[in-house]
Amino acid sequence: LPADELREKITDKTKLLVLPYPKNPTGAIMRREDLEEIAQVLKDTNIIIASDEIYSELTYSGKHCSIAEIEGMRERTIVINGFSKSFAMTGWRLGFLGGPKEIVSQMLKLHQYAIMSSPTVSQYAAIVAMHSCQKDIDTMRNEYNIRRRFVVDAFNKLGLKCFAPQGAFYVFPCIKDTGMKSADFCEKLVYTKKVAVVPGDAFGECGEGYVRVSYAYSLNHLREAIKRIGEFLEDIRNGNVQ
Known part of the structure; x- marks a missing residue:
């Protein structure tokens, strides 16, 4: 602010x-x-x-x-x-x-x-x-940090520009290059690839063109989700998403 x-x-x-x-x-x-x-x-x-x-x-x-x-x-x-x-x-x-x-x-x-x-x-x-449980907080933060770096890097490699968050456990990648509205992107992604993310406009008009992704999951789940999102983006590029 x-x-x-x-x-x-x-x-x-x-x-x-x-x-x-x-x-x-x-x-x-x-x-x-x-x-x-x-x-x-x-x-x-x-x-x-x-x-x-x-x-x-x-x-x-x-x-x-x-x-x-x-x-x-x-x-x-x-x-x-x-x-x-x-x-x-x-x-x-x-x-x-x-x-x-x-x-x-x-x-x-x-x-x-x-x-x-x-x-x-x-x-x-x-x-x-x-x-x-104070030490457990440090352990959890370190685990989240590993997942944070993985997810940010993965989205940027997919072509969805994503800045590195410095807190919480969310990333907010930009989907504007897909030409889709946030709600449409999320709905089609969950129905075709079974991956749930939150449309950015749920947080206000300025969130349109973005989606919120939580990385409070295991690395295995995150890897699979990124793989499916990559497939979804390929389908968009090939005109297979209506």
Whole structure:
């Protein structure tokens, strides 16, 4: 998020800035110097920050930096995180947040009447995760990094331009050269080759011409998927995809 672009969008009605980094679907991250520039834009405003850092442990280039670490930002930042990604507990429905007491205390009033509590079994699992599984995060990140490099290289070799994400576990290759819309590409790919990817326009109009691919699978599955996508692209080039 460029600071200049943010500055242009702020009005007298602006109350909240959502920062979801590392980011789904692109795997983009915000480095400390980027966040420092954002902080300069916000320092003379009353804007609150909701910093979604669910993929924070899956950062491949250096260490994740939270905007709450930047001077003057801690007092206005709500950090949102959870166990789904860092501890592979997707579906256990357990998250946490931290923020200024006066804000969090008001959030609690709403939360306690909307959700009774998180599942007991998830809470016990989280205790074990926090106390005993930190090394497993490093192992998982290293495995994802191998798959990340493989998938990025494979898509570029197939002719689908793909930049290397620095966080999360997605790549966002460009399919514009196929001449197909994102939704059509995904639908025909899943029906003809049994490979499921997500159309980029599911994330907004600017995602048209791209698809989101998760590499949270085994290398064997990823190799087979890339092989089938390559066959699909060949079918497109030969006019065999209607």
